[in-house]
Amino acid sequence: MSDVVVVGGGFAAVWSAAAAVRARLEAGRSADEIVVTLVAPSSDMVIRPRLYEEDPGSMTVPLDDVLGPIGVRRVRGAVTSVDPAAGRVSVTGEDAPGALAYDRLVLATGSRLVAPPPVPGVEYFHDVDTMPSARALEWHLDQRVRSLGTGRFTAVVVGSGFVGLEVATELVERLGRRADAVDARSKVRVVLVERADVVGPELGGGPRPAVLDALREAGVELVLGTTVAAIDDRTVALDDGTHLDAETVVWVGACGLMGRSTGSR
Template identity: 40%
Template sequence: MKKTILIAGSGFAGFWAAIAAMRAVSLAGKADEISVIMVSPAPNVTIRPRLYEAVLENMAPDISAQLAVTGVQYVAGRVEGIDTDNKRVTARLNDGQEMALAYDRFVLAAGSYGAIPPVSGFAEHSFNVDTLEGAQCLETHLLDLKHKPHTAARNTVVVVGGGLTGLESATEMPQRLRAILGNEDVRVVIVDSAAEVGAGMGAEASAVIQQALQECGVEPRASVRVTAVDAGSVTLSDGEQIAADTVILAAGMRASPLTEQIPGERDNSGRVLGDAYLHAPAAPGVFVTGDTVKVPTDNAGNYNVMSCQHAMSLGRVAGYNAAAELTGLPLHPYSQPKYVTCLDLGTWGALFTEGWERKVLVTGAEGKKIKQEINTLWIYPPKADRDALFAIANPDFVIVP
């Protein structure tokens, strides 16, 4: 009977895990003996890093052709149950039926979701740019603002969370609001509990971020938390109340709830602590990858962050290793010592940094060119050419040289 490598998720990690697994199976000449099956709600990679943008075009490219040309089978549904003792999962298919799937190797690549802090009103009154549906809902709301009476609340957006997603959303917003409302007085506020908005990027980058916020006309509110949100206002922990019809929540990500079904240790974000080969150490036959795993990236004490930069490499290594174990190929340890960030900062441009200390390398309009290249080329699935896909799916392939 054919053996099965089952992959949950078709994001950056799941896509590359599937192609890398199929590549290794083909390399070993075992395509007749091993199936690679991907389960996900839709055969798309959602380009989550771009969901803060105003124009939501081509944000979920179809990968059916890439899966077909490499021989990956696709099942439309969501994994609901993982039985690691008996090596089987249950999936809810898109037509509502339940399906049981046995596996020889399972790769969990179900990603992450935007966490909603336990603050009154967030769940009911905030928007997000975490999912395509969330971003579309925000866009519809923003377009509707022009039909509402001119008030301070209508013209104000509060972004909660000064991490990368919050900063990109906030700095994009003044021009986006003006494009919708005309040349009105628009107000964008970004709130963070750290001593300075953007402090998490380190002192050098943070100084650049302050300048960009100022030039974009975004008001930082540091050292405060949001204590309540309602349909027209946001209340801060220092007592300030900001009239705002639009609140965007970007307060951090949590790993897929499926991680709770994998035995073993997890970090504060719910990520499973993986070993160097991306095994879930306490669940034989299970690999964890992308935003569902925490693992060292180097020997200097650094760990992957929830990013597509890491997810693409983690996916390749997990998929390859799942196939290597079934085919007798040598296992490939995960290593990704190079780390860069490219932060879009609206009309000011973008900030490109290198290294974990985030050394500032490129800023402004030059940085924006790099960001556009990353956002329109680097992170998209390549076209459906088997050899080209297999070349990039090599776990030795370096994304950021």
């Protein structure tokens, strides 16, 4: 018997498990001969690229609905260590077996957002990196209707990569729907802040004209060559001296992503 263990619960992990099953079928081997196991801490796969949208709680798919029909065993737990010499991973969790042996191991634990800089008021940053943080942002947006601040329907998005562009353009409508409840659509303002001198610096120059057109059409303001220096619950200070009345600040990690896997191998 040969065992394949896939660690992770996102798109890469699910596709890796599916690929292992396909390889098993192509080799004419049975599920008893090659056991494919996926280890993930949650029973659901979060559709993470869509957490910037309205109702992020709906952006999940039960893993068993995907893995069950193709014959992948699912273990709910977290891998705490990997022993390559012994071909074994340690797993903790309520229904975890404690250890799993493997002949082939795929680490597909994904990535996490780089933490924002430790500026004064860093606790006021929101993000859409995880389901809890996306839900926290949605709750925060809902509360703006009750606020009396001048910046209650103003949002500052820090970072203009793919996620920053998505967050900024979507926030125009998300804030707009809430502003409509108090007849304040004209008060909606979204400001996209980018440290570089161009929008979407890592995207290259090719798509930039289309990006700029889309931002203008959505009504997103662009501030380049600066970043956030300080935040409180009502204002955002940029390091070029600009102050913005804004009650919502979203950090999208303009510096990139960091792997989730840490610890022993």
